[in-house]
Amino acid sequence: MHTEHNAQAQQAPGQDPAGQGWGRELRATLGLAWPLALTNLSQIALVLTDTLFLGRIGELPLAAVTLGGNLYFIALAPAFGAAFAASAMLAQERGRVSHHMREMRRTVRAALWLGIPLFILLGSLLWNAGAILLATGQDPALAAEAQRYTRALLWGMPFFYGFAVLRGFLAALERPAPALWVSALAILLNAVLLWLMVAEGLGFPSMGVVGAGLSSAIANGAMLAGLAFWIARDRNLSRFRLMGRLWRADWRRMREAVAVGLPIAGSMLLEIGIFSATALVMGWFSPMAVAAHAVALQVASACFMVPMGVGQAATARVGxxxxxxxxxxxxxxxxxxxxLGGGFMAATAAVLLLAPHSVAALFLAPDMAETRTLAATLLMVAGVFQLSDGVQAVAAGALRGLKDTRMPLLFAALGYWGLGLPIGLGLGFTAGWGPLGVWIGLVAGLAVVAVLMTLRWAQLTRPGRVALGEWAAQAG
Structure with missing residues (x-):
């Protein structure tokens, strides 16, 4: 299955004369999804580990990492879009079987080339994070500390993008495990570096937020190097010769990746942006509100990584x-x-609704009682939107497998910014509900997006629809 010869000798995924059946599809999706989900969790674990270390230092460093991290993930949206577009292209190319090794190699190469202009553009944005935060009305001391964090963190961006492209390549081959093991080692590396540079391990002076940013950047570099080494050393994967003629740009594939990836980037930017805008709004309340929001958002983001992994598996399987x-x-x-995604998020919702105070206590020191209480309240709200957040993420991944990315962009614009943010601002300020009202707005926006995404998928795949020609045209 993992070599060129026996991959071509086997039937293409999805071509089973007897019909794969729902049970076989469930096993295949689970086998692909759980390593992808754990890999995603490892990504959030890098920032989560920063939060755990800095939350013990004080509210200002924690708030600075929260705001700086939000800007970082906003800047990553175009990179995610290009990487996810490449993943969908790679899956469809493998599905067609014929000459898939050559086609997949060219797509990986084109996606890597796109990383150069992306880093120049996005790195420039993060370098000026302080000015951006000041323009949004943030406290000058908080903005300055956040900029110190992003200027250290941004150097890991090109490494993370390269890792995401290679991970998409492995997902299309239904071999996600190497990315998982490499990511797990990166978490350990990040924790050690944080202990040395932030927690004053072995007596070194604490570098604060700069040390946190550098540790994550170094960990991202180690992830790319480790995964590239794994692919080069694997007898079956090395036959793709991904780095062969890397200097030759494939402009047609780059244009396709941009065409498919721009709406994905837009959708992710709108989704990440709504949570980041919420963090900025929290800064208008107080540093305590930002810190509580940081805890609730980190937990919700960690839960979200699982349906995101299921969505990536859906992209591969559908593609x-x-x-x-x-x-x-x-x-x-x-x-x-x-x-699968909805079922998992229903379980996490139960945990957040039943034990929010216990979860908040994992992140905040005992003397931060007021912040803990607010964080627990926001965690309960996060529990309410878990199901809709998971469903919309997986439905979006399934639609990406068909290269259907424009309508999800419109859904995200309507749900997050047309409804979610105005409702949140109205409840938070006009109605006087504070941070709780802002998060209730998030619940409303996510619910609308989940419904629209699911209806879109049902429409495109309803029995009797003549869609085979459309998909074949997109794949070709």
């Missing part, structure tokens, strides 16, 4: 079936993934 021209396989892959 493989679409490339192979299997309409029934496309439908099964998407609905199985949506059910």
């Amino acid at each position: 493989l079936a679409a490339g192979a021209g299997d309409v029934a396989g496309v439908r099964r892959a998407g609905w199985v993934a949506i059910g």
